[in-house]
Amino acid sequence: MSKIRLGLPSKGRLKDESIRIFASKNLNIKKTSSRNYFFNFEESDNFDGIFLHAREIIERLNDGTLDAGVSGLDLLMELPDEYQNNIKILKKLDFGFADLVVAVPNDWLDVQNIADLEEVSFEFKEKYNRRMRVATKYPKLTEDFLLSRGVTEFKIVGSLGATESYPFTGSAELITDITSTGSTLKENNLRIISDGKILKSSACLFVSKKFKGKELDIFK
Amino acid sequence: MSKALINKKNKENISKKILNIFKKKGFNFIDLDILIDTDLLTQRSGEAFKKYALNFKDKSGKEISLRPDLTIATAIQYIESKKKGTEKLSYFGSAFRLNKKRDLNVFDQIGCEIINSKSSPEYLILSTILSVFQKLKKTEIVLNDLGLFQDLINSLNLPQRWKLRLIRHYSRKEYFDELLKRLDTNYDLDNEKIKIDYDRLEELKKMNADKVIGSRTVKEIIERFEKKIKDPRDNFKGSRSVKIIKDFLKLKVPLGKSGNVIKKFVEKNNLKIKNINQTLSKFNNLNKRLGSKQDIIFDAKFGRETQYYTGLAFSICKQNKELARGGEYNNLIKTLGGKQTPAFGAAINLNQLI
Numbered sequence: 001m002s003k004i005r006l007g008l009p010s011k012g013r014l015k016d017e018s019i020r021i022f023a024s025k026n027l028n029i030k031k032t033s034s035r036n037y038f039f040n041f042e043e044s045d046n047f048d049g050i051f052l053h054a055r056e057i058i059e060r061l062n063d064g065t066l067d068a069g070v071s072g073l074d075l076l077m078e079l080p081d082e083y084q085n086n087i088k089i090l091k092k093l094d095f096g097f098a099d100l101v102v103a104v105p106n107d108w109l110d111v112q113n114i115a116d117l118e119e120v121s122f123e124f125k126e127k128y129n130r131r132m133r134v135a136t137k138y139p140k141l142t143e144d145f146l147l148s149r150g151v152t153e154f155k156i157v158g159s160l161g162a163t164e165s166y167p168f169t170g171s172a173e174l175i176t177d178i179t180s181t182g183s184t185l186k187e188n189n190l191r192i193i194s195d196g197k198i199l200k201s202s203a204c205l206f207v208s209k210k211f212k213g214k215e216l217d218i219f220k
Numbered sequence: 221m222s223k224a225l226i227n228k229k230n231k232e233n234i235s236k237k238i239l240n241i242f243k244k245k246g247f248n249f250i251d252l253d254i255l256i257d258t259d260l261l262t263q264r265s266g267e268a269f270k271k272y273a274l275n276f277k278d279k280s281g282k283e284i285s286l287r288p289d290l291t292i293a294t295a296i297q298y299i300e301s302k303k304k305g306t307e308k309l310s311y312f313g314s315a316f317r318l319n320k321k322r323d324l325n326v327f328d329q330i331g332c333e334i335i336n337s338k339s340s341p342e343y344l345i346l347s348t349i350l351s352v353f354q355k356l357k358k359t360e361i362v363l364n365d366l367g368l369f370q371d372l373i374n375s376l377n378l379p380q381r382w383k384l385r386l387i388r389h390y391s392r393k394e395y396f397d398e399l400l401k402r403l404d405t406n407y408d409l410d411n412e413k414i415k416i417d418y419d420r421l422e423e424l425k426k427m428n429a430d431k432v433i434g435s436r437t438v439k440e441i442i443e444r445f446e447k448k449i450k451d452p453r454d455n456f457k458g459s460r461s462v463k464i465i466k467d468f469l470k471l472k473v474p475l476g477k478s479g480n481v482i483k484k485f486v487e488k489n490n491l492k493i494k495n496i497n498q499t500l501s502k503f504n505n506l507n508k509r510l511g512s513k514q515d516i517i518f519d520a521k522f523g524r525e526t527q528y529y530t531g532l533a534f535s536i537c538k539q540n541k542e543l544a545r546g547g548e549y550n551n552l553i554k555t556l557g558g559k560q561t562p563a564f565g566a567a568i569n570l571n572q573l574i
């Protein structure tokens with residue numbers, strides 16, 4: 001029987017919580033060098049484990065070089081639909097909670113909801129002859145959400161980090177970003193609009209749709 | 221000779237004949253660029269458009285698209301030429317669009333456009349296109365004026381923000397239908413949040429009015445907030461307006477009868493529609509000049525999916541196949557970076573014709 005190729009996040013809380021969740025099912029990682037990317041469980045020889053970046057885990061599940069892995073729902077949903085055809089959510093886990101939200105400058109007091117944003121975006125285009133820019137690390141989810149809510153007059157600005165700063169540096173007018181408590185947005189003078197939740201995300205145990213094993217049913 | 225080659229030869233021969241007809245009517249041939257700056261397309265149609273255009277990045281990272289539409293390519297060329305007078309232009313070429321499954325569809329089109337005309341161009345365009353089809357029997361024209369829908373919405377007892385929303389989203393049928401559902405139930409805004417904002421308003425009023433927050437001035441934010449508060453929210457009859465809109469969109473009659481039918485509709489619903497007499501006189505005029513040789517149908521919902529049509533729009537069909545389509549697009553040149561310029565044009569779908 002071939003072993004299950006399992007990917008776990010390589011850094012931070014996602015890594016710690018993933019290790020904890022497997023330990024809770026009596027699958028404890030054998031101690032090796034902290035620089036070693038590969039791991040095995042003390043209690044089972046059925047797994048070949050590897051620590052990878054959370055995004056990389058999705059890529060490897062999609063191309064079939066991993067059978068299972070822990071990563072964020074937001075990362076899967078942002079990728080093209082083909083990925084969702086190849087990857088199945090086995091279990092939504094109890095950590096890594098975060099929402100992808102639409103946030104505007106706090107002082108835009110006339111913008112409370114998406115209907116307001118839709119109106120302001122049209123007025124903005126008429127006045128300045130350009131579209132409002134939305135800075136985001138999640139262009140696909142943002143675009144689909146805004147278009148489905150009637151906000152058509154916008155342009156996506158790709159962001160690699162510090163997205164909260166964009167409206168105050170002239171690089172964008174509003175943002176979408178992932179947040180767990182909203183405190184970073186508040187500290188940066190941004191406000192989540194009332195119906196602006198794009199996605200409720202958490203860490204998930206994903207499996208490749210080709211994977212037919214039963215070993216991970218303990219998580220169901 | 222292969223079927224594809226015969227088809228190509230046929231298209232070339234037919235296009236030569238059609239361009240000759242256009243030339244005799246005073247249209248000058250222009251060769252259109254096959255590549256368009258993607259930014260121009262998104263500026264006009266938003267990010268959604270990228271899904272339907274074939275886009276690439278050049279070595280400098282600039283995004284370019286294969287032209288998805290020849291009218292847009294003509295408008296861009298007109299802007300770049302910096303001409304100011306009336307231009308009568310004709311073209312021949314392919315438009316490239318992706319369907320929902322991301323497969324590429326190529327449309328071979330031959331068309332004519334009148335840009336910045338001082339007089340009404342609709343008869344010249346329609347008669348020019350019809351002259352191409354004069355040997356074909358049983359063709360039918362379906363016609364509408366999209367300005368009539370705007371005038372109808374503006375005549376309804378609705379908050380201004382709702383009127384704008386309905387007009388802006390008319391071309392997106394699914395979302396428009398969702399808006400009608402929301403209007404039917406008067407679902408709109410969060411009143412509690414607006415109360416809280418009154419306190420913040422006082423703080424904002426103390427700020428420099430020209431201060432820019434997220435590319436918008438404090439003055440702009442305050443003005444819109446106050447306008448929003450004054451606009452009625454709950455006490456308007458949304459369901460009555462929804463019924464009127466739905467009934468209007470069902471109107472479909474021979475053009476010769478459209479005047480009476482529309483007038484009856486207006487009377488029955490006790491509406492005062494601005495510009496209605498000019499629109500009906502335009503219909504009457506076209507019917508007098510073209511209706512004796514041709515079946516013309518007025519269809520109140522025709523042309524809505526073409527986002528840039530602003531007024532009269534038409535389609536020429538034979539046995540449910542659309543041979544040509546055209547319309548008025550008075551805002552397109554401005555949204556592509558030119559001046560506000562009236563324009564009217566139509567294109568023949570060579571794939572269907574052959």
